[in-house]
Amino acid sequence: MNSPEEFREQVGQLYKALTALLAGFVVFMVLVVAYVNNPGLFESKEEGWVAVPVAEDDPDLIVDGIHQRTGLIDAEGLNTVISNCTPCHSAKLIIQNRMNAERWNTTIAWMQETQNLWDLGDQQEIIVNYLVTNYPPKAKGRRMALTDIEWYELDQD
Ligand code: HEC
Numbered sequence: 001m002n003s004p005e006e007f008r009e010q011v012g013q014l015y016k017a018l019t020a021l022l023a024g025f026v027v028f029m030v031l032v033v034a035y036v037n038n039p040g041l042f043e044s045k046e047e048g049w050v051a052v053p054v055a056e057d058d059p060d061l062i063v064d065g066i067h068q069r070t071g072l073i074d075a076e077g078l079n080t081v082i083s084n085c086t087p088c089h090s091a092k093l094i095i096q097n098r099m100n101a102e103r104w105n106t107t108i109a110w111m112q113e114t115q116n117l118w119d120l121g122d123q124q125e126i127i128v129n130y131l132v133t134n135y136p137p138k139a140k141g142r143r144m145a146l147t148d149i150e151w152y153e154l155d156q157d
Helices: 004-037 078-085 092-096 101-114 123-134
Strands: none
Touching: 078 123, 101 123
């Protein structure tokens, strides 16, 4: 027969072992419950990640019809415009200025005379077509002044 001291010690060890087992079981059950609720939990996230493309990675990136690096509309002539019209200033300057073909040609001539813009050759037509097609002058905000009005006497009786 064990002495009472030995017996107490054995009970103590058994108690510790059971506690450890119980703790392990609790952790296991937490993981089981988590997995049941979300089976994808322990899968590698690597594939699931959607890489969001950014213009820094791809200078030609187009999202929703907009060239991300410059903000210009993706349309015929875009690359010609980018290579000739964005080296000196932001494309914002272009996007903000809505003009007809005549005024674009004047603006280009002004830049050539005063800002060292090079001769655009055949590309000028491509560029101006792109500009008037994609950035046409906005409709006037105010109606035209009224002319040719036949005034009449208001009968106030
Ligand atoms: C060689 C440099 C250079 C290139 C290339 C260039 N520009 Fe400019 N552009 C300028 C400068 C300098 C200004 C004046 C900027 C300012 O006022 O801050 C300017 C101004 C403008 C403006 C504003 C004009 C205004 O009346 O305020 C527009 C619009 C513009 N550029 C469009 C274009 C387009 C379209 C092209 C391509 C054909 C182009 N630029 C290419 C130098 C350039």
